[in-house]
Amino acid sequence: MEAFNHEEYISRGRCNTWPLQQQPHINGEVFQNPKNEMQKNGGRKNPWGNRSYAELITDAIYSSPEGRMTLAQIYEWIIYNVPYFNQRTDSKSSAGWKNSVRHNLSLHNRFMKMQNEVQAKPSWWIINPSASNTKTRRRTASASNSCEGMRPKAKCRIESDQLNIQQIKNFLQYPYGSDFSHNICRQQVNSIIPINHSFHHQLAPNSIDHHQQISNTENIHQYFSNFNLNSQENEHKTIFDQDQEQTLQDIQEIINRDQNTFNVNGRLWYCG
DNA sequence: GACGTTAAACAAC
């Protein structure tokens, strides 16, 4: 891994996981793109109109007599019914919006996948109109190994059932910006925590300020309730209410007291 | 702070 050059990066305002590469500037002036989606889109929310992807998918599926469509059929419906996409059908210009369609199908609870009754045929997508909008519990993200400087922008994965104190410390360095609550707490998918799951977690590079203010206490609390240190309520309160150094000390204390083991989601974790 | 879009890693086929 190359050394991280702090000079070339600036921290991000919100998510603050990966530092932003310094923008090129001329005469000290950084270019600013004029923003206003509505204006840019001629008074519409999106370049194709006011329907969101999720609404388009819903329209598509309901338009079918059986109330079900394959992914390819959803694409076709969108291409046929929305002029903007009708002009973006080749593999290059359709890659982005098709990606978004798939993302929406996976993300939203109300889109449900049904096995095709014909062997080896593509799945049906159906709509569960009563699917709750309420958050389902997501699986726990894990810590990962520490590293110096910039971490490659790649999903980090560990397969181990073991966490050591350094990994816990790293985990707690996850920045608590509003994107944290959005991406980690709202954009969840799984309601069931698989037994043999692997963990994904990206860490902030060491360059950023880890003493960020903690916002969105409710969501974070909910998130950390998965990270349940022996079910002692006031133990994990400290994770939110106190600063980083104090939190780390608290964690260390809990771990020491409990003989280097603790419980996450009903599983026993060992601290090396 | 919430919602939606976009990009992309990655797995499975």
Place this chain on the structure above:
DNA sequence: GTTGTTTAACGTC
């Protein structure tokens, strides 16, 4: 190459 899941970051209100 397609389908599907997931994480991350950005734009906007």
